[in-house]
Amino acid sequence: MPGLGISFGRGGATTFQQDLANADCIVIMGSNMAECHPVGFQWVMEARERGATLIHVDPRFTRTSAMADTYVPLRAGSDIAFLGGLIHYLLENERYFHDYVVHYTNAPAILREDFQDTEDLDGLFSGYDPETGKYGPHTWQYEGMDGVVPAAGHKEVFSEPGAGGHGKVRGKHITEVPRDKTLQHPRCVFQVLKRHYARYTPDVVSRICGVPKELFLKVAKTLCDNSGRERTSAFCYAVGWTQHSVGVQYIRAAAIVQLLLGNIGRPGGGIMALRGHASIQGSSDIPTLYNLLPGYIPMPHAPDAQRLAQYIHNNESASGWWSQFPKYIVSLLKAYYGDAATKKNEWGFHWIPKLTGDHSHMSTVANMADGQVKGYFVMGENPVVGSMNGALQRKGLQKLEWLVVSDLTLTETAEFWRSAPEVLRGDVRPQDIQTEVFFIPAAAHTEKEGTFTNTQRLLQWHHKAVEAPGEARSDLSFLYELGRRLKKLYADSREEKDRAIQALTWDYPTKGPREEPEAEAVLREINGCTVADGKPVSGFTELKDDGSTACGCWLYSGCYADGVNQPARRKPGREQTWVASEWGWAWPANRRLLYNRASADLEGRPWSERKKYVWWDAQRGRWTGEDVPDFIADRPPSYRADKGDRGLDVISGDDPFLMQADGKGWLFAPSGMMDGPLPTHYEPLESPVPNFLYGQQCNPARHEWRRKDNPMHRAWGDPRYPYVVTTYRLTEHHTAGGMSRWLSWLSELQPELFVEVSPELAEEAELENGGWCTVYTARGEIECRVLVTERMRPLRLGGRRVHQVGLPYHWGYTGRVHGDSTNDLIGFTADPNVSIQESKAFTCNLLPGRRSHDRRAAFGWEPWPLPPGVVEVPRDLEGVGPPEQPPQDKE
């Protein structure tokens, strides 16, 4: 979650679910919390019962809206305009939390002279390279900085061309950046912000989002009235924000709002990122992501990381927490390669493979469809239903040599060669699919032990209750066995390329009749230990860069402190304070509410009695309070960094964001973001309207896959696909359905795929409640039932009426209930920061009745051409946009 990482320092929810109960106002936007996180929603309900105002902003009136005090409908894909409107309102009406903004954010920092805003360049920031279609952040810097300000949450960006790392430690001059605490300097962040959002007026918000002006003002006013010294407001979001071609900037926009209102680091405030899977936070912390190593350490990029020193210099920061970077990477390499990692061989750094570009899921699948990938492991995942352009995913699988699927049951991915629609229809014959498929039955959560990291960064250990049936095994066991075999296969090799697997430490103790590896031993390795005696370290502060410590994930260091499985702690909640610090273990260092130094004022006193959380105990000379203070424990509020200070010494007593190079919350992101330092309204790739604010229609740095099997619509106003569509989950199902559509107790509650349409659209498209409907995009068509409901309403954008429809995406072709897969409709497009797809806003058409064909672009269907007289419109200004790619699609 770089949106949060770049703004505050850590890519995780800033608060925890129980704390939502303390909020005076909760804005849920980009999330359908009541439906997707019902049990977490109890804390929202509790806040509501205590008198908080609940605001839900969403394209659809959902079960969350039904609970809200205020429901605001808006056009899918226009959230930045809405949030930008809030920022505009805050600044214009001077409703921001002055003291907080001046001292805890980078509002006073003064920017370089050559920075140009989207207001100056019609939707583009300075630094855009038309050759590569990417931004270089050098013009976005603070004045007087040496190179780029190191960002905390998304560090691989440094290695991107133009980010200007080049083997020099940056951030040395952070203490010398000029600041204007009066916020008047025309180039200070505050004024830049003001100018950037100057045109995001209530009228413009209404025009872009379709939100009535009065309603927008009501939200803005409510939010302001419930923020400040005495009151705090929280934001909750989920994939309704992230899954856009500008997704990360959505979160950045909310971060700016919350920083301006002074709601970060305080009880009842914060930004609650609601994640959708049991351990999805964990799988970014200990990532199975191509661009990250455990603990948000970036994967090395070939051009900038040939040697360890070069890599370290590119990624460490002279100031702030990331000055500790060398300790973390060396300890990680020690954990990976054990004794084979020595100072002489740079701790085995060259064994870590190097990146040369985007190797994310969609790129991988595109390569797969072009026959460039031989083998594929899919573990507990069902991409042909859950990922974009399902037909293209299946096409990719058909081109593999072998596929390994590990799951509880035969998912659509495991059965792609036999039960897929194109196979049943006869377009593809199983006899022609050469892919070898292995299905490995997986153990369920009750049949193995380990930790999940939940949405509030909390690690919770789950114990094993029973043995897995038959040959079902945990993925841990599978990987362990596979690793052992591979080590054996490579044991005798003398090739340099095989040194890594030979060196890899893989001697986990086993237990039980099946000799399965002990998950707790892996947790120990993650926690880290001193190499000499193997004693667990108590936290990341004990890690060293001299090879004397090994740690699998510095961020999780402390989870096995004192040799105790901290995530397994289960002191009942009712026997603790409301923070419940003794239940499980939260990263970092068991802090539940991040940046909580900000809950106290400059002098370290709580901003108000009502919102007391962490404060400075002058007598003991320590920070103290409800939670583990998220600050250097004994650094007094009065401490000020001196010029030339380095590392953690740079963090002054009033710098609550200690991960950041400057210790401040970033209103303006001088680096770390691939698509601009400030969130800017761009239209989705497929939109009903042109961008009202800028000539630049879409995110100029976005990723596209221009392929015949991935056709896109006209940039805006495509007459073939006139309706906006957004996809979503239902309470009764789980993602691609592998864990819900097989369960009769869930399937009976939502048995069929449906599309939600407004009564007006039903009339226009001649649809009837309960009847059939076929939904088309250029990628393909699906059939579903119709639910006609006022929960969907057409929006007014200026003079024009825009219809939106909603489609849940849980269905597929195996399971106790079947249905077409919504994701077959969605094309590959991606946000440049995290390569997430745009599935929350695109366009479609609806026709009454069942589908007659089952067309898929990935299997040869050519979408209808634009009607005569209608021409394509550009998504970009002249010379802007993703570079033309050579046609990859060989068919």
Next chain:
Amino acid sequence: MGDIRPEDLEKRQDGRNIDSRLGDLSGEGAQQRVKDTDEANPSRALLRTRPSVSGVNAEEPSYYGQPALKEPVWIWSIPLYFYVGGVAGAASVLGVAAEAVGGEGLRKLGYRCRWVGAVGDIVSSGLLIHDLGRPERLLNMLRVFRPTSPMSVGSWVMVGSGAMNSAAVLFASRRGWLGRVGDGAAVAAGLLGLPLAGYTAVLLANTAVPVWQATRKSLPLLFMSSAVASAGSLLELLPHSSHEAKVLHLFSTMGKVGELMTGVAVRHEASGLEVLERPLKQGVSGTLWKAARVCAAASLALGLWPRRTRWMKVAGALLGTAGAIATRFAMFHAGKASARDPQATFQPQREAMGAAEVTGHTHASDGKPFKFPLPVLRETPRRPERPEAASGAWEPEIPVP
């Protein structure tokens, strides 16, 4: 090395689909027998209209028109039992009367009535058992005696009647004390025949089914007079002597007259509201009801025809039987139809024909006064009546204690 197909894993099975090696099935509902989930869950009609206009309606609010009650699960054997039980009961009564005051001349009729009663009781039991979901547990009907349950009362009555009639038949022409036991049993059967003929109507009336509940005063009279008519008709169809014919003719004629009159009363009792009356006018039940009326009237007419030929007598008796059977089926199906109609449940209750009829309160459970409080109950209205507006404008009126 067999294939595994998704279809194998998708099988509906018992609707719980628990692998017994992995999980334990011993919950309260785990013993619920499931034969075929598809059969148990016949396809439902899809709501074709927009949800927001399908339920919240100022005039006739409902939950998307869904029934408010469960339709009675009984099958054809139940209305048929109503008929047979009625015949048995009425025959037993007639039998006792014939034996007690009819003298020697009607003794045979009395014995025949014993037979009809006994056979009727046995057939009745068969019909009832046939309807049971768990026929093997028929004896549980006698586990307890629940005076609150007309079915419990009826079960005991029927068992008693069956036993008495059987004894009466068994000892019918015995001499001595056995004969006297038989006679005593016949008297008991006759006494039990009275409730036997009528309790079925009470059983119906003592339900939540709107049309049955609404006709609770007249329905027993209809069923009992119909029982008389049908017993008379049946006995007329059986071989009988000419002096017995007179008695039977009188008996059945009075029954038919009663049946026709009480039928009018039932219609009248149901006519308080259109939704209640509807099942007796429309649909299967309406048709059956009309047929029943026509049969009963024709039967009566034939019976009163001055010079009756033999076929007219037979036809009259057959029509009487058909009418009696049709009456039961008409009421049975009318009940089912009214249970399916949510308005048949809601509207009468709004018009103070629900609990208010008995308890005399003046406000519905949402605190709103009834539309038409019964005259005897009409106190000064606490608040002025307001015209119904859209549901949103509606405000409950909380009764002030």
Next chain:
Amino acid sequence: MGQKGFFTDTTLCIGCKACEVACKQWNQLPDDGFQLTGMSYDNTGHLGSSTWRHVAFVERPVPLPTQTVGLLDFSWLMASDVCKHCQRAGCLEACPTGAIIRTEFDTVYVQPDVCNGCGYCVAACPFGVVDRREDDGRAWKCTLCYDRLGEDMTPACAKACPTASIQFGDVDELRERAQRRVEQLHEKGLEQAYLYGADAENQPGTGGLNAFFLLVDKPEVYNLPPDPVVPTMKGREAWVSAGWGALGMAVVALGAVLLGREVVRG
């Protein structure tokens, strides 16, 4: 033991159906088929032999006074329905076998080892709750987790309910809590809020419900009857009528015999 029951506060219901599933899970009930109904998000339709909790979804073209909803006059009500465990229970009083009993917790329980599937309770329930499962042959409904109550465990639905819309406890205490809740909602401007079936005064026909509700629209829109009555209350009149009928029948029988005999003599 005390009187146990549910207070279902529909203003807290988020329609997640956790209660339906928790009930099915604990009681291990079969599914009811996989059919879309088109009735908003309700694909269960009604309580039945295998569904002992049912969440109703009411889409209304009218707003709630406490809610500001952009663009539209609309609100979406959700309510989890369940067996009411009436003080005067139609099913209980109708059951001829004694299969349905009132337990020591004042709840109404169908004993599956006794029920012979006569079907009378089905017709006797004024709320349409209890139903006979045809392939099983017996009548089933919510047991208020009779098995769990013995061990002092919360019924499965109330335990699972994420937002405490379903509250379990001693009925007296629940009633007080509910009353306070209504007052609180009235203060907030939701004047429509009222308690349905909280006591005998509110619902004389059932003597009050052990599982009562807080509603904000007419009962009918939630598929609840506005003035339900335990059939037995009215059954008395039928018995009286049957008594007159019996008298009449005796008179007719005697009359026919006497008249017929005289005719014969004559």
Next chain:
Amino acid sequence: MGLFALFSRWPLLRQLRNKDSTALGETAMSARSEKLAPRTVQADKVVRSICPYCAVGCGQKVYVKDGRILDIEGDEDSPISRGRLCPKGAASFQLVTGTHRVTDVLYRRPRAMQWERIPLHKALDMIAERVKQARDSTWESHDDKGRTLNRTLGIAHLGGATLDNEENYLIKKLFTGGLGIVQVENQARI
């Protein structure tokens, strides 16, 4: 004895004895009802777990008897969930004990029309060989500018986000750290 015992248990007699005129309560109770107890009391252990669906992280209690699961319900001790579960969490019992579970390793040969069952150890051997073959044949030690890559793009991985941290750790360690596989991806992206 049988008949007499049966007779003596006749609730009607109890009803008469107790002078219970209505028989609505205890009189009509069966022996089973009197002994009724929740099945969880039979559990030989109660195991603490965490719900595997969304990221709220609700506590679950798994009741086990003789190696089979009796029941899964919310853990009241959890300060996050306080014993509550959503419908998915409440259905976990069916998820882990359902007949949809496949418990054999399945193998589909190239161009085959059906699965066949193979032993796990054989599947592991086969997969290991294929990984080695694919890796060795697609290994890139340097790019065209001579820069070290030390990687393969011939193998890819996609993991769900219901995997444990420990599992994710081993995936990254083995695939990336050990084998040089770059395309290790996750649900978190999607």
